Amino acid sequence: MATTITQLKEHLTGMGHGGTLNKIRNFYVLLERVANNVLTRLDPIETVRNQQLSQAIHDDLQNYPLPSDYKKVIDIAPQDDRQSRDRAARRFMEPFAAELNLRNKDIAIESNEGVKFIRVNWKSTSAKTLHTMNSLTDDGTIAVVGSATGLKINELYKLSGNASIEFDLVATGDGIQVSNKTNNVDLEDWDEMADFIVPVYLGSITNFTSISLVWGNDLTGNYWTSTAQTTQADGTAVKVGWNFFLFKWTTATETGTVNPAKIDSFKLTIAAGGAISNIRIDNILASLGRFFDFKYYSQYLFKNTAGTWISQPTTDDDTIVLLGTALNIFIFECLIAMAQQMEGTDSAFDITFARTELVDLYQRYKAEHPSEAKKQVGNYWSSPRFKR
Numbered sequence: 001m002a003t004t005i006t007q008l009k010e011h012l013t014g015m016g017h018g019g020t021l022n023k024i025r026n027f028y029v030l031l032e033r034v035a036n037n038v039l040t041r042l043d044p045i046e047t048v049r050n051q052q053l054s055q056a057i058h059d060d061l062q063n064y065p066l067p068s069d070y071k072k073v074i075d076i077a078p079q080d081d082r083q084s085r086d087r088a089a090r091r092f093m094e095p096f097a098a099e100l101n102l103r104n105k106d107i108a109i110e111s112n113e114g115v116k117f118i119r120v121n122w123k124s125t126s127a128k129t130l131h132t133m134n135s136l137t138d139d140g141t142i143a144v145v146g147s148a149t150g151l152k153i154n155e156l157y158k159l160s161g162n163a164s165i166e167f168d169l170v171a172t173g174d175g176i177q178v179s180n181k182t183n184n185v186d187l188e189d190w191d192e193m194a195d196f197i198v199p200v201y202l203g204s205i206t207n208f209t210s211i212s213l214v215w216g217n218d219l220t221g222n223y224w225t226s227t228a229q230t231t232q233a234d235g236t237a238v239k240v241g242w243n244f245f246l247f248k249w250t251t252a253t254e255t256g257t258v259n260p261a262k263i264d265s266f267k268l269t270i271a272a273g274g275a276i277s278n279i280r281i282d283n284i285l286a287s288l289g290r291f292f293d294f295k296y297y298s299q300y301l302f303k304n305t306a307g308t309w310i311s312q313p314t315t316d317d318d319t320i321v322l323l324g325t326a327l328n329i330f331i332f333e334c335l336i337a338m339a340q341q342m343e344g345t346d347s348a349f350d351i352t353f354a355r356t357e358l359v360d361l362y363q364r365y366k367a368e369h370p371s372e373a374k375k376q377v378g379n380y381w382s383s384p385r386f387k388r
Helices: 005-015 027-039 093-098 326-344 347-368
Strands: 050-052 063-065 070-078 089-091 106-112 115-121 129-133 141-145 149-154 164-169 177-179 195-202 208-215 223-225 241-248 254-255 265-272 277-279 284-287 291-296
Touching: 005 027, 005 149, 005 326, 027 326, 070 115, 070 208, 089 093, 093 106, 093 164, 141 149, 141 265, 164 177, 195 208, 208 241, 265 277, 326 347
Parallel strands: 089 106
Antiparallel strands: 050 291, 063 115, 070 291, 106 115, 129 284, 141 177, 149 164, 164 277, 177 265, 195 241, 195 277, 195 284, 208 223, 208 265, 223 254
16 A cells, blocks of 8 residues: 555654654655655666557657656567567667667667657668658659748758758748659558658757648648647757657548548648748658557656656655555655754764665665666677677
């Protein structure tokens, strides 16, 4: 049975020689600090969580959001028909990126601007190309939308092939479109299931608000319109440079009746607060993702009355997820933190007593529940496959 903060206070009152907790300032903050301290030493089995990743995994998209309470990864695997070889290796950042096309079933945990995300390289179903964006004359009629200007090929800024297509946004709603494609794309088997991956280079993000995608049999009577995307596919903010946007078919709106077996037109439009120069678009893909379960250790030790995991209690009815030995560890760590604040005649005794007890408790818990966090493999300074 979960221990409430009220019950925790009863433990601490008794251990504090029968006194009150009135001298403890910011008690809930103290509990969060103690929780963080415990979690630097333990990966409690009580904090293991198993969730579906918020987005389907695609062959050609590597960055995905992590749960907000993520601490360490234990396992990641497809929900459907997992095989004995469906095990991911956790790589260092550089070898993960360098060997992206050589390896499979790899992950890496990274951070950018203070936001952690997971990179996944797990090949399942090859994407279908809507347009390579390598030429202004191949595969359909390419034109600007609205008042956009400066339509041209750029052979310097590219992600695949030999070029990207560039334009300048003058006003909100401007964009680029491709109609009457020579090579229709057959998405009948992926109808209302596929996602669309669009790499967009932004030279400035000052005026950017959102981006939307339209696709169908034409751009006037039979087409789908995506929801506007304000962030990248992994949930991070747009940045100067290449951004990867994901447009979900499941949240799009249909106009007319679209034949998914003959997709021959699409349009990208950008909502903005002002002009943006040198926008570049590269290889546009339709991809059928695969849902994965993600097992990890949580960074939170508390739940509120609604069952939501939280980093810091807000009421005495909130609960601690720890049990048994782990709970005792937390209680003794609380006693040390309290003694340091109170600085009474018994403080030194309480700290010494708690630390003595904790030595055995930590050893016992680690022996009974060793961490199952997935460790990184390979060397971070050089590729394990190709030596410098």
